[in-house]
Amino acid sequence: xxxxxxxxSRIANLARLELSEAEQASLLGELNGFxxxxxxxxxxxxxxxxxxxxxxxxxxxxxxxxxxxxxxEPNDREANQKSAPAVEGGLFLVPRVIE
Numbered sequence: 001x002x003x004x005x006x007x008x009s010r011i012a013n014l015a016r017l018e019l020s021e022a023e024q025a026s027l028l029g030e031l032n033g034f035x036x037x038x039x040x041x042x043x044x045x046x047x048x049x050x051x052x053x054x055x056x057x058x059x060x061x062x063x064x065x066x067x068x069x070x071x072x073e074p075n076d077r078e079a080n081q082k083s084a085p086a087v088e089g090g091l092f093l094v095p096r097v098i099e
Contacts, residue, residue, distance in 0.1 A: 001035050
């Protein structure tokens with residue numbers, strides 16, 4: 001997929017960018033280079049390749065250092081809602097802004 005100068009102008013307009021002709025030409029080359037890389041990556045057959053959670057796991061065994069998923073903080077809902085102007089059923093009440 002190759003972009004045209006008109007595509008770059010449209011993208012710049014949508015992004016509310018004011019680009020000079022030189023900047024548009026430079027951006028066109030950079031964007032087309034990016035899309036070339038994406039096309040080359042798509043051409044690689046990755047059937048049967050497991051996804052990596054870190055690039056290091058491709059060359060060495062990496063043990064994830066994850067903490068146990070356990071509650072460590074007490075439930076202080078009432079204390080946290082003391083300063084709220086309006087609370088009902090444990091929820092903050094806010095004024096209606098749309099009728």
